[in-house]
Amino acid sequence: MKEYPFEERTIGHILEDKARAIGEKIFCLHGDLRVTYQEMNERANRVANSLINLGVKKGDKVCMIMTNSLEFLYVRFALAKIGAIMVPINIALKGNLLRYIIDNSDTSVVVVDGDLIDRVVFIQKEIKKVKTIIVVPDYWGKGGGLSSEFVTKKFIELYDGSPEDPPSEVHFYDPISILYTSGTTGPSKGAILSHAHYYSVAYQESQYMRYTEDSIVYSCLPLFHANATTASQGAILAEGMFAMGKRFSLSGFWDEIRTYGATHTNVIGSIFPLLWRQPRREDDGRNPLKMMDAAPVIPEFEEFEKRFGLKLITMYGMTETGIVMASPFEEKIRLGSCGKPLKVYDVTIFDDHDIECGPRVTGEIVVRGREPYGQMDGYYNMAEATVRAYRNLWFHTGDFAYKDEDGYFYFVDRKKDALRKGGENISSFEVEQVINSHPKVFESAVLAVPSELSEDDVKAVVVLKDGEKITPEELISFCNDRMAYFAVPRYLEFKESLPKTPTSRVEKYKLREEGVTKDTWDREKAGYKLKR
Secondary structure, X not given: OOOOOHHHOOHHHHHHHHHHHHOOOEEEEEOOEEEEHHHHHHHHHXXXXXXXXXXXXXXXXXXXXXXXXXXXXXXXXXXXXXXXXXXXXXXXOOHHHHHXXXXXXXEEEEEEEHHHHHHHHHHHHHOOOOOEEEEEOOOHHHOOOOXXXXXXXXXXXXXXXXXXXXXXXXXXXXXXXXXEEOOOOOXXXXXXXXXXXXXXXXXXXXXXXXXXXXXXXXXXXXXXXXXXXHHHHHHHHOOOEEEEOOOOOOOOHHHHHHHHOOOEEEEEOOHHHHHHHOOOOOOOOOOOOOEEEEEOOOOOHHHHHHHHOOEEEOEEXXXXXXXEEEOOOOOOOOOOEEEEEOOOEEEEXXXXXXXEOOOOOOEEEEEEEOOOOOOOOEEOOOHHHHHHHOHHXXXXXXXXXXXXXXXXXXXXXXXXXXXXXXXXXXXHHHHHHHXXXXXXXXXXXXXXXXXXXXXXXEEEEEEEOOOOOOOHHHHHHHHHOOOOHHHOXXXXXXXOOOOEOOOOOEOXXXXXXXXXXXXXXXXXXXXXXXXO
């Protein structure tokens, strides 16, 4: 596999280089669609040149509210060629949280799927920095309601741009994206990630997953997260193919694997046990997959490998750092371990005073890159949060773990007050902000309770204002209209007060110890169906 020198580690240049070398080879498979390296590069050029004609320049922020699609890839590569910065947004976000990210990122252009345009219309009076809105075709009929103050374009118009490479002054150290990661004690933070970061993470993945030119790397995870983007970029570096699913479907997962002939894939923690719990089929082992990347793995991981005829790799990483450790290919996974540090990172365990912990002593995972720009540059417009995260020259992950005498790391718990459900990070702060905005609510505390699917379920403990009454269904409906569906609490419990310290901090550990009680209302048992 070709390893690019630092000055060539820009995402647009690498696509151009591959288009020249293997232009006729299929790069992306998406449903019945097939796009070659040359076609991907040409369409990215057309979109890039059209965006330049619309006034987009290096350093401009472009929000992408899009599902997995070829258009998403065209925009990503186009912005990389211009040196503009993509801000991919979780398509489940709406209301205040969507407005916050668009505003905080200083976005001037929004590219949005037509069937999601109503979310932009809902907040359009509050996103004053946005000048241009581009609506992906096929959905234009639902694009009504946008203010005439915006310049609006159909995405299909961007194909009128020149197919030639646009003029570029892009460097490996320039930002390519701002990815928002859920806040824990405050609003979500935007991690500034460079071209060199995207290259490094994809290159490392292609190494520990053993991608080759014959690999077909499948992902059904959303492109607005780092996971699927890394998989697609790793496929490019290996000169393989990227098979892009629309979304995860438990009933259709293995059918898509077989249809695409996929050899490699990665799945999030909640998907892995779901695949295992599916009824056994005679043809479970007759699939083309060679390797699957999963974190964490279930205790039955060896039986999983035998059942589906593949090798598992487990790993650990986060938006700000990329993947920093993985289980060695040559060795059997150690149950509970997330592997060993990759060669381009120093990883260790610190106590609360940043003193390194010895073997089997639990502390916080801290990370330091060995290559420039391997980690995030910082949090956008949040200098203080950046300094806190990088104190004493190490990035502090907020995750508890320990390492053994052989250098394997074992994840224990989250130090941060964040939750994770269905592969999505959830900010308890942001959920609390929505609940507290209800006119009948005095205050609330949101916390994680164990889920049957190895991650978290969301519980909200709510204190109402004096004399007020509200049903659980009313409050859940209020939340459903104002936040991503995956963040809507499953459990609700009403209390007269919250346990607090003398300085008025909520003692969430006491609420966690209580867990689900006889007084807790369960949305799923009540049969309440969320709107997505």
